[in-house]
Amino acid sequence: MATELHNLSSYNASDVPNGTGKRIGIVVSEWNTNVTSKLLEGAYETLLKFGVKPEDIIIDSVPGSFELTYGAKLLIERANLHAVIALGCVIQGETPHFTFVCQSVTQGITELNLKYNIPVIFGLLTTNSLEQAKARAGGRHGNKGDEAAITALKMIALNEKYK
Numbered sequence: 001m002a003t004e005l006h007n008l009s010s011y012n013a014s015d016v017p018n019g020t021g022k023r024i025g026i027v028v029s030e031w032n033t034n035v036t037s038k039l040l041e042g043a044y045e046t047l048l049k050f051g052v053k054p055e056d057i058i059i060d061s062v063p064g065s066f067e068l069t070y071g072a073k074l075l076i077e078r079a080n081l082h083a084v085i086a087l088g089c090v091i092q093g094e095t096p097h098f099t100f101v102c103q104s105v106t107q108g109i110t111e112l113n114l115k116y117n118i119p120v121i122f123g124l125l126t127t128n129s130l131e132q133a134k135a136r137a138g139g140r141h142g143n144k145g146d147e148a149a150i151t152a153l154k155m156i157a158l159n160e161k162y163k
């Protein structure tokens, strides 16, 4: 398993661009809030660690991961941002609904990256169990929120390289 081999919170700090002056939006799903709140905490603290000011982090919540795409679209269009991070946790249930939610968010975030000129980061956990989700939200496999924040800072720098 990829995450078994690469902890989500491991990175080389010297490779992470400074985030001072960057405005970053975070849209977070309320479904599985015991998990997504940990993702949000990881992303928020990591952004602060690399110089992003609290007042430059705009956080909004949406009911579920399916709504992450629309929430991210609103932030992109109206909040004057350098990047948006989408955070959610989709856990397999008894029905195929899991597949449709995951596919929708994946396609939606991809389309936002293609349509707009700021990076939208895919911070979605798609797990078979709550245990697997907890392990990736500050557990033994690190925190997907940390990874999403680092990715946002790196993609902002890449974007600005080609402005």
Ligand SMILES: Nc1c(NC[C@H](O)[C@H](O)[C@H](O)CO)[nH]c(=O)[nH]c1=O
Pocket: 029, 031, 032, 063, 064, 065, 066, 067, 088, 089, 090, 091, 092, 101
């Ligand atoms: N089962 C999960 C959901 N389901 C809700 C959908 O995301 C959506 O809010 C609903 O279908 C109304 O449009 N959402 C998650 O984020 N995680 C789940 O495990």
Ligand SMILES: CC(=O)[C@@H](O)COP(=O)(O)O
Pocket: 090, 091, 092, 093, 094, 095, 096, 097, 098, 099, 101
């Ligand atoms: C991802 C979901 O919507 C899923 O957790 C809902 O559970 P179920 O498939 O048992 O209705």
